[in-house]
Amino acid sequence: MINVNLIVNGDAREIAVDPRLTLLEVLRENMLLTGTKEGCGVGECGTCVVLADGDPVTSCLVLAGDADGVHIETIEGLASNGELSDVQQAFVKTGAFQCGFCTPAMVLTATALFRDDDQPDVENVKKALAGILCRCGAYPKILEAVAEIKGVQT
Amino acid sequence: MTTYVGTRAPRVDSVEKVTGSAIYGVDVALPGMLHGAVLRSPHPHARILSIDTTAAAAAPGVTAVVTGRDFPLLFGAAIKDQPFLAIDRVRYVGEPVVAVAAASEAEAQEALDLIRIDYEELPAVLDMRFALSDDAPLVHPDLHAYERGPSDIVPHTNINTIYRYERGDVEAGFAAADYVIEGEYSAHAISHVALEVHAAIAQYDSGSGGYTLWVSTDRPFLLRNELAGGLGVDSSRVRLIVAQVGGSFGGKGVPVAEAVAVALARHSGGRPVRVEYTREEDLVASQHRVPAIMKLKTGVNRDGFMLARSAEVLWDSGAYTAYTVGVAIRGSQTIVGPYRIPDLKILSRQVYTNKSITGSYRGYGTTQVTWACETQMDEIAVELGLDPVAFRLQNGYEEGDSYLNGQIMHGVGLRETIEKTAVEIGWGAVEREPAPHLRRGKGIATMIKPTMTPSSSNVLINLAQDGRVAVICAAPEIGSGQDTVLAQMAADAIGVPLDDVSVPRTDTALTPYNGPVASSRTTYHMGNAILTAGAEIREELLGLAGDTLGVDAEGLELRDGAIYDLDSELRITLKDLLAKYSGEGYSITAGSRFSSQGSPLLKADPGEEWMSSIFWMLCTQAAEIEVDIETGVIRVVKIAAAADVGKAINPMTVEQQIEGGAVMGASNAILESFSYRDGRIENGTLADYKVATIQDLPEIVPIIVESVHDEAPYGAKGVGEPAAAATPPAIANALYDAIGVRIKDLPLTPEKVLEAMGELDAGGA
């Protein structure tokens, strides 16, 4: 077992874990935060994306030890006191999801994008979101949501 | 008068999905739950000589090891040919052979390494044409002995489905035609790639001999019945509790992880067992779209009217039939396209092969046959010097035309879908050479799809004393937004605010029977049931209001949670009425069953009614593509996609389906395919089976067309199933327009483009 200082959604705690667990397993199974998903386990689908020190990363490829001391944000940390964030509200308004399985990853990645740049151009938005598959094909409405957020933030 | 129907109401599953609190099948966890892992066949065809599980059974954490000998049962939707676990032989690479349950998934997976299996390899059938030949070994020597439904087989062959249809005299039609074209087209195996993999939890209760499953499926009752049928128990002994579904696209209807979970649960003393497929297992061992080789011959006159068509379709069900029997029959029908052709002959055959199981996939056979039909339509247009748009309009169905079986077609917006799509794509004008190595072109394709007929839906609607309404039905939300659409219809049928309506999750012990959430049937059938039940509730509420207010109920209206008189004066809110005047424990429950059976709309020639459809879906898509003539890469620039949906209950969710279908169709056509070598799939991982990302997104313009349908709830038909079918031929027709090459075998890879241009030797890998 190794000791990992896990900081998730602002809450820090020291946990003892089997070093062979990935961050994704720790989040879903030790912390019961099931909003982060597994779709492939090898970094190809993006549904496991969380923010690590502000950057979207595929948590299925991060060993537990590597998460030590890193500020992890999962989808569960976005809404505060029942109030959806701007990004979440835009996704709702434009219908930027269908089955919703990729939605946590899309919302988190859009959140990170807007923190860096409140008026990202479409090409940069597409590049940023390219690592997350949406089989339902909600891409057009995801771009509409982004346009909505840009409108809200001007 | 409606408040919510027809509006872009935010989806009722919005908050749970954008906050990550939605619980999908893979998220469900139960106390005491065990975890399963599966050892799979490495051979496409082999006899199992011996299995030694001793070491595995003794491995740390392992609680059960189950083989087909321990659980020698068969299931199947149309033909009961599939074992829960392979019994005496394996028929495809990836077939489940041994299942292990353990305290943790890691322990279960590690125990697999300790299992020893002796196989005797058998000659494999790896090609569907070979499967037809007399030399081919039989994948299912006992086909004739299997329990099966009413479709036809050819005993003692690999042919598990055979269907013939004739009308008129095709030979005479061909003889009379000015021009006869023949071609062969093929559509390949692709995977659904729902982002949520197949997973199921099963729990066995030895007291009742029954099973409870927590699943993610689009057809709870059909799946339940298929499992019960396989287990040999009464269907009431199997209970399915359905979570939020992370995508299905037709793939989550047959027992996949469920079969293994049930086998393990039976040997786990009452503890629940979860089986979650890895993505690799999902890609190889769930189902693929049914590959098809289609020979099509059409006779047409110089003026553009089609006289005769004959089609010979060969389908590949893979090792077991799953849902493919229906695909082979219903799919073959629509190879005629949405066109009036007097003389027809269709022969459809489906064979077993020793390859991955195939099954229902968005479109249910129409994506494959539309590929053949719409490619040939363009070939004819080119040959005769006709405009592809005009040629389709000329032959296309209109309201009141007769379908193949004599059914009078009702609700036919085909013309509008073609015309609007053509305008949107800018038909007739293309910037041919945007750069020295790039060429552009435009193409169009149209299609028709029936819905499952007859079928029925039941609903129970409960209105509680606080004004909340629960629409209790077995229609799992698979992503298409239909929880929202059903809620909108219920809200307006009764007259309550949408926010007060919920659609609880399906539990087959509680929710009444519904057909599958497939075939784009839910809005129509469940919608009609909701209209009836909702009207009952409305009537009772108006009666209560009338009594309370001392007026005739006929003089009152209930709208969006308030009672108005005929001058639109607000008399009382519904919540006030219920809170103050309804009596102890007041609540209304109304139930309704809607079935399309017996509808006069289905009338057809005697003996052919089964071919009718309670409504028809017509879709057209046009694509503009750009091809790099040096690399062969096709980039889809724009897709205009129109669907005749009858009435858009929620235009936003309809757009979601049209757009989503176009993305999927383009991805299917260009990026996706399986590479088999000696019966083994080489690219069974997302690293090498690619689906479109947002960077591959073309501009997509969804066009909603609304034709009139007299029996549809608020006029609404369906939209999801056909949405990916017209895209591949539209793209291929655009490719022809761009560089004059015709590709008849999907997918449209860069190598095929270059080969068709004569720039690459076929003969590569």
Next chain:
Amino acid sequence: MKRLREFEYYEPASLDEAVQLLSTAGDGARVLAGGTDLVVDMKTGRMRPSTVVNLKRISGLNGVEDDGGGTRIGALTKVPVLEASPLVQQRHPALAQAASILASPPVRALATIGGNVGRASPASDLGPALMVHDAHAIIAGVGGSRDELVEDLYVGPGETSLVPSDIITHFILPQPPPGFGSAHVKLGKRGSGTDIALAGVSASVVIGDGGVVVDCRIALASLGPTPFRATGTESLLRSGLPTEALLAAAAESASGEAKPIGDMRASASYRTRLARVLTLRALQGAIESAGMRVAA
């Protein structure tokens, strides 16, 4: 989920400690940098290391610095840092470009330059880009530290000349001379270019007086068992004027030097064609980045 097998896990604080741990564990040891190759390999079963040594606590292995005109890049530098670094963009454009299309953003955020080189995939994105800048790798090992040209590290598909106890610590890219330009192009399955390369080409040129190609480098990926330099093609270009005709001849020559296999991703003949097409595009990009135009 795919679960990992058990392994011993260490986070040494110094290079010496890391080398010691690796050397003790022998063949079963693996270094963990970003995890984007190692963890994937562990999940697919391609690798089952008994010992994993995470380098993250070791200081000094991260960052892009000016090194007296050249550039010094720590092996643990994350790939997006290379993509965004003004120093890399200006001096070594091919490397910045290769970094920008390595995997998809959430995977790239974890990936390291050392990891990509160490993985030695024939489809490596960064390997060819480093090669056309004459990059060296500084390697710490049991016998101390040593210096090797990156192009000499590659031994076979997935194999370098490193032993399990070797650790790449830095890359040194010499200062590019005046008139230098470089570019990297790759074709993956999807148009975005972030997929595993079906073929990839890096090119660098030094344009001298009169617009002549004083020197050049061309490195090919997915066109042989390892990334390699098309030295015959380089000779063809040296001392020539970069006209359309010369570049076309160079592209043809590169496709002749390519030794691709056919596999499920692409046939050998398609790869051969891509060698020609992408070499032309990479050379055009390199010349443009040197501030020149291709003459007719």
